[in-house]
Amino acid sequence: MAVLEVEGLRVVRDGVLAVDDVSFQLAAESDTALVGPNGAGKSSLVGAILGLIPRQAGEVRILGHRLGPAGQLPAQVRAQLAFLPQALPLQGRLPLTVAEFVGFGWDPPGPRLPWSGGGARRSAVHSALAKTGCGPLAERLLSELSGGQLKRVLLAFCVVRPRRLLVLDEAQAGLDAPSTEQFHSLLFDLRRSEGWTVLQVSHDLDMVRRSCDQVLCLNRQLRCSGHPELALSRAQLERLYDPADLPSHPRRQAPMGRPRIG
Amino acid sequence: MTEFSPFSAVIGQPFMQRALVGGLLTGALGGLLGSFAVLRQLSFFSDALGHSALLGISLGILLGLNPTLVLIPFAVLFALLVNLLVQRSQLPTDALLNIVYSTSLAFAVVALSLVTTYKGGIQQLLFGDILGISWLDLALIAVLLMAAVAYLLVSLRAQVLVTLHADLAGAFGVGSQWHRIAFILLLAVVVAVSIKAVGVLLISAFVVIPACASRLVSRRFGTYLVLSSVIGGGCAVLGLLGSGLTNLPSGPCVVIVQFFGFLLALLWSLRGRPQRLRAKPAVTS
Structure with a gap:
């Protein structure tokens, strides 16, 4: 198919x-x-x-x-389905760490409490950051990333869930x-x-x-x-x-x- | 014989106790919604909503209706119309909002000048009367705070993605337009309910200043949201206590405390900045 x-x-x-x-x-x-x-x-x-x-x-x-x-x-x-845009022009506005951002990629569509998922969510984020070489960036703010790092983080956002x-x-x-x-x-x-x-x-x-x-x-x-x-x-x-x-x-x-x- | 300190005398008054609870709730609510409003560049929108509230109150008085009852539907309708105008027009948003809020203010003052029976002063509308807050007002603000917390918690992923990139949000199943309108409506209701306590001119300070202070010192999104609410609620309580002790106007006192909170946050955020600047390579011609 x-x-x-x-x-x-x-x-x-x-x-x-x-x-x-x-x-x-x-x-x-x-x-x-x-x-x-x-x-x-x-x-x-x-x-x-x-x-x-x-x-x-x-x-x-x-x-x-x-x-x-x-x-x-x-x-x-x-x-x-995942989408990778050209850039995140507003990334500087949000006090959002790489790990927090990638965690939102793990959450399925629809309403849910932010702490639901617990260990499975943390483990998936850790694994996605490791796969994309973003482990050391986990606690960095999105606004502190270079263009290349941001693209890798976006890939981590996509790969955090199958x-x-x-x-x-x-x-x-x-x-x-x-x-x-x-x-x-x-x-x-x-x-x-x-x-x-x-x-x-x-x-x-x-x-x-x-x-x-x-x-x-x-x-x-x-x-x-x-x-x-x-x-x-x-x-x-x-x-x-x-x-x-x-x-x-x-x-x-x-x-x-x-x-x-x- | 028991001696009361000025502090106990202030907080011993039932109206002051209501005002402190009201300040805490309104400040926390303003801080919470402000944290998203600031990121989405809706600060000026909340200001325009505040000014439009005066028009809603004036129309209520002119038509002989309870201004508080008129205010919520008026603010909601007004927010939807302004949102539509901003989306459809090709004019810059700040220019449009400027037209909207100055015109609202002009119509409101004209409408108030036509009313001869209104007993409340314009001063009260402009700067609020938190000391006159009732238990019913408190209950309404508490319910609204709970609703806002619940909505923002369960939709946190959607709110962050919509703020960050509308297409990214849409591709991952978030209805950007729906969440944008829901947030604007929530902001409109909060502004309408808080106007009585905070006043038309100061409401935007409750939305903007705590969120900006929190943004300066937060390195995680969760911290940013909580801190914004804590700064909002904390500054309101401190400002009201200061107002009670010095017999100065309550709303402006709260905003002044918020401003000092913002200054502290600014100084905190600038720590270590000179070292970083020195570390930069020298510019050569």
């Missing part, structure tokens, strides 16, 4: 058609990149899949459950080259060990070629899809991007399953 099924999806935002008749499926434990120029509708597509913005037509199924028109999903399905589908919206944005490599290396390891299915919005076509199984090229409609080596050929890219915005020719690198650690 596909983890995510999207069929005939149409999204209108602020009166503008952002996504038109998009259909695709994500197989279990696959790593799929969503690429396209700015304004192509990538964030709208991700928002509609997560149930954050309404869709005008089409179907979204996650783990076989239909996403309701207002983004409703059964709680046990929602708990298996998930099936992880959606990343330009997660590497704002990171320097070594931090980007470290982030993707950690993501690769976690995907393998946790059995995650990944859908990631990305502008980094080199990274997509090296680490993703499948690519979806979006420019309002799905322009191409398939293995990165085929879908990201020069001819396909010229169809997808405006010539002025076309990324430079890809660096030739040996195919690899795992990005280098910088």
Whole structure:
């Protein structure tokens, strides 16, 4: 069974058609990149899949459950879904430690007392911080973290509970080259060990070629899809991007399953 | 013959005992809600709500209705309308709220000037009358405090995620819009109920100052919430005792104590800052 099924999806935002008749499926434990120029509708597509913005037509199924028109999903399905945003712009406002934040990732959706879960919750947080190399950061405030540390903490927030589908919206944005490599290396390891299915919005076509199984090229409609080596050929890219915005020719690198650690 | 100290004379008065309990509850309630209001940049919103409360009271008096009964539905309706306006308009929020609260104040003063039968003074509305608080008022504030504590406790994860990142919250199953509106409504009811004790002009201090003081010294979210309530309640009790001993106005005394509490927190938070600054590398051209 596909983890995510999207069929005939149409999204209108602020009166503008952002996504038109998009259909695709994500197989279990696959790593799929969503690429396209700015304004192509990538964030709208991700928002509609997560149930954050309404869709005008089409179907979204996650783990076989239909996403309701207002983004409703059964709680046990929602708990298996994780989202990693570009940044947490308001992180400086909250006096929130890394351990407290990751603990909220363990809590299932719905009302519950903050101390319920006790030992199991503490143990899960400890384990998630260890898996992501964030153990020494446990008592640090979110506002005290560097960009790379924050991304690792966000991954800890996702890994603190078993998930099936992880959606990343330009997660590497704002990171320097070594931090980007470290982030993707950690993501690769976690995907393998946790059995995650990944859908990631990305502008980094080199990274997509090296680490993703499948690519979806979006420019309002799905322009191409398939293995990165085929879908990201020069001819396909010229169809997808405006010539002025076309990324430079890809660096030739040996195919690899795992990005280098910088 | 038994001699009473000025302190025992102050706390021996039944109205003062009610005021102390009322101050403790109102201060703790303001501190608790303020801890989220400040993080969500709703400080100015609570100020606008306070000013609108004066309009609600004025309309109640003008229509011959009990102002306290009019105030809660008025504040709730007003909060919903302002929230809608802020969400739909493309104008900056602070500018919109400025328009709303100054206009409310203008309408309220005009409405009060039309009333000839109102016995309460404008001073009482502006600065509150915590010494005149009744047992019924206390019961209402206590129930509200319990409801606020219960709601914020069971929805703590949702409140934190909504404050941090609306899309992150939504993706993890939190109804951001629902929680945002529920919090604004709770804030509106708290402001409406506290106005009698605290006054229109000082209500936002009860919401903002304890939370800011707590934010400066807290390194955990749980500590921040509890400390904000403790500072709110503690400063209210100290301010009221000071007011009773010096015969100065009670509401302003509480706010002055809150301000000194904030200064202490600020000084505490600045400890060690010069060392950190010195540790930074020198700027070179």
